[in-house]
Amino acid sequence: MRPIRVGLALAAILLLAAPAQAQEWPAKPVKIVVPFAAGGSSDQLARLLTPELSAVFKQQFYVENRVGSSGAVGSAQVARAEPDGYTFVNAGSGPHLTGPAINPNIGYDPLKDFTHVAMEAADSFVVVASPALGVKTMADLVALARTKPLTSASPGPGSLGQLLLERFKRRAGIDIQHVPAQNSGMNEVLGNHISMTFTTLLTTGEQIKAGKVVPLAVSSVKRHPAFPTIPTFAEQGYPDVRGDTWFWLAGPKNLPPAIVGRLNAEMRKIMTSARMRDHVERLALLTMDLDAAGVAKFVADEYAFWAPLAKEVGLTVQ
Numbered sequence: 001m002r003p004i005r006v007g008l009a010l011a012a013i014l015l016l017a018a019p020a021q022a023q024e025w026p027a028k029p030v031k032i033v034v035p036f037a038a039g040g041s042s043d044q045l046a047r048l049l050t051p052e053l054s055a056v057f058k059q060q061f062y063v064e065n066r067v068g069s070s071g072a073v074g075s076a077q078v079a080r081a082e083p084d085g086y087t088f089v090n091a092g093s094g095p096h097l098t099g100p101a102i103n104p105n106i107g108y109d110p111l112k113d114f115t116h117v118a119m120e121a122a123d124s125f126v127v128v129a130s131p132a133l134g135v136k137t138m139a140d141l142v143a144l145a146r147t148k149p150l151t152s153a154s155p156g157p158g159s160l161g162q163l164l165l166e167r168f169k170r171r172a173g174i175d176i177q178h179v180p181a182q183n184s185g186m187n188e189v190l191g192n193h194i195s196m197t198f199t200t201l202l203t204t205g206e207q208i209k210a211g212k213v214v215p216l217a218v219s220s221v222k223r224h225p226a227f228p229t230i231p232t233f234a235e236q237g238y239p240d241v242r243g244d245t246w247f248w249l250a251g252p253k254n255l256p257p258a259i260v261g262r263l264n265a266e267m268r269k270i271m272t273s274a275r276m277r278d279h280v281e282r283l284a285l286l287t288m289d290l291d292a293a294g295v296a297k298f299v300a301d302e303y304a305f306w307a308p309l310a311k312e313v314g315l316t317v318q
Contacts, residue, residue, distance in 0.1 A: 130214070
């Protein structure tokens with residue numbers, strides 16, 4: 001009987017220790033890997049969130065930029081990290097949705113190798129054309145593309161911007177040459193060296209307001225609240241040309257549920273606070289309030305939406 005009593009005693013100790021360990025977290029600084037360079041949407045969001053999280057948890061949350069392979073390098077680092085609650089990634093649509101769909105050797109499974117914790121915000125895509133092109137609507141653009149060669153930039157091969165371009169081309173029955181370009185080719189569009197670009201509102205919002213480029217369509221399901229005069233793709237006859245570049249907090253697989261629950265609850269409070277809403281509106285970002293299970297379902301649903309397109313296009317990045 002003694003071994004049984006010892007075993008029961010150990011089990012009781014472990015059960016009592018588990019909540020204590022969850023309560024003690026975080027006992028040291030927490031790293032959030034941003035898999036892109038400083039200054040972009042992912043980096044800006046992470047740097048808005050880290051001081052808020054530090055204040056809530058009474059422990060430092062800090063950003064580490066880990067750049068490479070369109071976000072795959074930093075994401076893979078977190079996928080291999082210990083699931084102890086001290087390493088997270090500012091996950092995004094590129095490295096966690098479209099990237100794995102087109103790159104079979106990316107080094108991680110976006111659904112199995114991460115614990116998706118809490119939503120942050122989304123930057124919607126917009127098609128903007130050079131004023132010299134002389135178009136005002138997507139119908140104008142389609143008509144012009146049937147008479148002369150056009151070019152369109154995006155953040156890079158396999159990016160959400162390129163996939164939106166490819167889906168639009170197929171639905172419209174036209175051809176537009178894709179040109180990967182730094183900063184989504186905004187300088188080239190402004191200089192009339194590239195016809196248009198599929199980029200984000202955060203990247204080109206100021207140029208739109210200044211009238212330096214012509215906005216033709218936004219990728220959000222509804223008109224964007226910060227740019228209500230720009231019609232959606234759906235309004236112009238392309239209902240399945242949609243997609244925002246979302247960002248959310250994720251950690252390695254098998255993160256303790258207690259940590260996930262605490263982080264999700266506090267992140268939701270932060271994202272709905274008046275101070276964060278002001279930041280989000282100023283940056284023209286969208287938000288979504290989901291519990292941890294909802295975040296995991298959202299990521300799975302979005303991956304299921306984009307993966308078939310990668311196969312349809314035949315786009316593969318090694």
